[in-house]
Amino acid sequence: MFEAKLANSGLLKKIVESIKDLVTDAPFDCSETAMSLQAMDSSHVALVSLKLEVGLFDTYRCDRTINLGLSLANMSKALKCANNDDTCMLKYEENEGDSIIFTFADPKRDKTQDVTVKMMDIDSEHLGIPEQDYAVVCEMPAAEFQKTCKDLATFSDSLNITATKAGIVFTGRGDIGSSVVTYSPSSNTDDESEAVTLEVKEPVNVNFSIKYMNQFTKATALSDRVRLSLCNDVPVVVEYPIEENGFLRFYLAPKIDDEENME
Amino acid sequence: MGIKGLSQVIADHAPSAIKVQEIKAFFGRKVAIDASMCLYQFLIAIRQDGSQMQSEDGETTSHLMGMFYRTIRMIDNGIKPVYVFDGKPPDMKSGELEKRTERRAEAEKALTEAKEKGDAKEAEKFERRLVKVTKQQNEEVKQLLGLMGIPVVEAPCEAEAQCANLVKAGKVYGTATEDMDALTFGSCVLLRHLLAPEAKKIPIKEFHLARVLEEMQLTEEQFIDLCILLGCDYCGTIRGIGPKKAVELIKQHKNIETVLENIDQTKYPPPADWPYKRARELFHAPEVMRGDEVELTWKEPDVEGIVKFMCGEKNFSEDRIRSAMARMQKSRNAGTQGRIDSFFTVSSQVKCVTVAKRKAQEEAEKMKKGGKKSGPPKKKAK
Numbered sequence: 001m002f003e004a005k006l007a008n009s010g011l012l013k014k015i016v017e018s019i020k021d022l023v024t025d026a027p028f029d030c031s032e033t034a035m036s037l038q039a040m041d042s043s044h045v046a047l048v049s050l051k052l053e054v055g056l057f058d059t060y061r062c063d064r065t066i067n068l069g070l071s072l073a074n075m076s077k078a079l080k081c082a083n084n085d086d087t088c089m090l091k092y093e094e095n096e097g098d099s100i101i102f103t104f105a106d107p108k109r110d111k112t113q114d115v116t117v118k119m120m121d122i123d124s125e126h127l128g129i130p131e132q133d134y135a136v137v138c139e140m141p142a143a144e145f146q147k148t149c150k151d152l153a154t155f156s157d158s159l160n161i162t163a164t165k166a167g168i169v170f171t172g173r174g175d176i177g178s179s180v181v182t183y184s185p186s187s188n189t190d191d192e193s194e195a196v197t198l199e200v201k202e203p204v205n206v207n208f209s210i211k212y213m214n215q216f217t218k219a220t221a222l223s224d225r226v227r228l229s230l231c232n233d234v235p236v237v238v239e240y241p242i243e244e245n246g247f248l249r250f251y252l253a254p255k256i257d258d259e260e261n262m263e
Numbered sequence: 264m265g266i267k268g269l270s271q272v273i274a275d276h277a278p279s280a281i282k283v284q285e286i287k288a289f290f291g292r293k294v295a296i297d298a299s300m301c302l303y304q305f306l307i308a309i310r311q312d313g314s315q316m317q318s319e320d321g322e323t324t325s326h327l328m329g330m331f332y333r334t335i336r337m338i339d340n341g342i343k344p345v346y347v348f349d350g351k352p353p354d355m356k357s358g359e360l361e362k363r364t365e366r367r368a369e370a371e372k373a374l375t376e377a378k379e380k381g382d383a384k385e386a387e388k389f390e391r392r393l394v395k396v397t398k399q400q401n402e403e404v405k406q407l408l409g410l411m412g413i414p415v416v417e418a419p420c421e422a423e424a425q426c427a428n429l430v431k432a433g434k435v436y437g438t439a440t441e442d443m444d445a446l447t448f449g450s451c452v453l454l455r456h457l458l459a460p461e462a463k464k465i466p467i468k469e470f471h472l473a474r475v476l477e478e479m480q481l482t483e484e485q486f487i488d489l490c491i492l493l494g495c496d497y498c499g500t501i502r503g504i505g506p507k508k509a510v511e512l513i514k515q516h517k518n519i520e521t522v523l524e525n526i527d528q529t530k531y532p533p534p535a536d537w538p539y540k541r542a543r544e545l546f547h548a549p550e551v552m553r554g555d556e557v558e559l560t561w562k563e564p565d566v567e568g569i570v571k572f573m574c575g576e577k578n579f580s581e582d583r584i585r586s587a588m589a590r591m592q593k594s595r596n597a598g599t600q601g602r603i604d605s606f607f608t609v610s611s612q613v614k615c616v617t618v619a620k621r622k623a624q625e626e627a628e629k630m631k632k633g634g635k636k637s638g639p640p641k642k643k644a645k
Contacts, residue, residue: 119617126613
């Protein structure tokens with residue numbers, strides 16, 4: 001059996017809301033140490049990787065590793081029933097059919113609500129993500145990154161990122177004009193959560209679809225900070241840490257300008 | 264054509280090897296297309312008022328129309344096509360080709376009869392059966408593809424075999440054809456209906472060889488033998504052995520030699536001098552150009568050249584051709600979106616099976632076993 005309790009339903013709500021437009025059905029891998037999920041979007045451009053370690057939960061019990069196939073749209077419906085402060089218990093019993101039970105409890109009112117969600121048959125591929133030494137790692141306030149992506153999207157459907165030791169530049173260039181956002185690594189900010197930090201081993205210049213970036217930034221609600229890890233010609237990682245005990249990562253394949261075989 | 268009943272066998276025994284996809288799921292993929300087969304389809308399917316499209320001089324243009332628009336549709340969806348043309352047919356196909364000539368002769372007779380009777384519907388049916396791709400049509404299509412900047416590969420022998428080899432060499436993602444024998448030739452991925460007309464909204468069926476083998480618990484050699492038993496273009500089959508029995512026999516006996524030793528040959532007579540060994544050899548090591556030596560380049564299309572050819576010589580509407588070309592240019596210049604699964608490789612399959620599904624599978628399993636009991640092939644009395 002599997003049983004896990006979160007102190008706040010809000011956390012799971014935010015997670016589901018930020019990935020449900022990207023991924024329709026996904027397998028939740030539950031093991032002794034963590035609950036995790038990996039899924040590609042339907043067109044195989046982006047990959048979502050979620051990890052919720054045991055430390056995030058108030059109680060956690062998982063007798064053996066299981067994959068729970070769930071529709072994110074249905075999960076979202078279930079979670080809409082909960083208030084953000086309600087505790088959230090997830091329960092799955094092998095002998096009790098094909099459902100997961102979400103129990104939302106409001107301790108102040110002594111109220112509990114059980115929502116049962118049918119599981120799905122899923123047959124998907126798990127991708128092995130190789131260790132990558134990224135040339136550029138940039139951390140900034142999540143809200144700042146969200147605004148930048150939104151601003152550039154009005155001009156272009158393609159986002160160019162260049163980074164050198166001097167700073168990181170986000171460019172959107174389109175038919176009506178362009179928008180260029182430059183961050184120089186800030187050293188004088190007192191407030192650590194507002195700082196933009198940049199580690200550059202080698203300069204990069206990469207292009208991505210802005211549509212996907214905008215979808216990723218729905219996870220802004222999860223975390224104050226976002227970390228971008230970049231390298232030329234490999235997928236970017238956009239990571240939102242979840243408290244100290246987990247993360248939501250998005251991998252996005254770059255756009256390739258001139259391919260070897262194109263003349 | 265192809266392997267008789269193979270797609271049904273796969274659907275019955277290895278359902279997870281078939282994925283149904285929309286065309287846009289294939290963006291960024293390079294695909295090898297069996298050109299001869301799709302030309303033939305264009306000639307049959309693209310018609311107006313029951314007859315083929317023609318230029319002012321009365322020359323057929325259905326093949327050019329099909330090739331032009333369907334290719335642009337693929338490029339619109341981010342697919343990079345490579346067309347592979349048949350070379351000379353293998354010697355072993357002569358039997359099959361003779362049969363086809365016979366059938367043509369029959370159709371011709373039926374056509375004259377229908378015409379005499381004035382039965383237009385029947386006449387059209389037989390006319391379609393008589394369709395044959397001419398050498399000139401092949402050349403015209405190659406010329407058009409050249410102008411469009413699409414790579415063309417001339418196979419030394421069978422196009423499907425060449426396509427399969429390009430897939431194996433990692434030059435392309437899969438083979439697009441309706442003939443299932445591309446799988447027998449070892450194409451890891453086979454796409455059906457990729458060139459189906461847009462209006463029909465037929466989804467693409469993707470067959471994965473590795474999963475077929477895994478689910479049916481067959482090796483590639485055993486799979487080839489199974490295909491020969493089912494019926495291929497190169498030799499006959501054992502009379503009385505249908506798809507169901509063929510699967511059972513191969514699973515039990517592993518190869519045709521042992522199958523022959525164990526069946527009652529008076530009840531199931533194999534063809535005289537059955538050349539199954541040569542057919543096997545042909546599937547295993549067909550005459551192909553080595554895939555890793557083939558260079559594929561997608562060049563800038565020659566718009567003026569296409570307009571001159573299609574509108575000047577073949578009477579296509581210039582406006583339409585130009586607007587289609589503009590669309591193609593736009594998709595080409597958009598910069599290709601990479602695929603995440605080309606950076607990260609599949610490490611494992613994740614399966615979430617609900618109890619309901621598992622029960623259904625167990626039921627199906629039982630049914631299969633029950634079926635087996637009712638009619639096992641009789642062993643030869645020793």
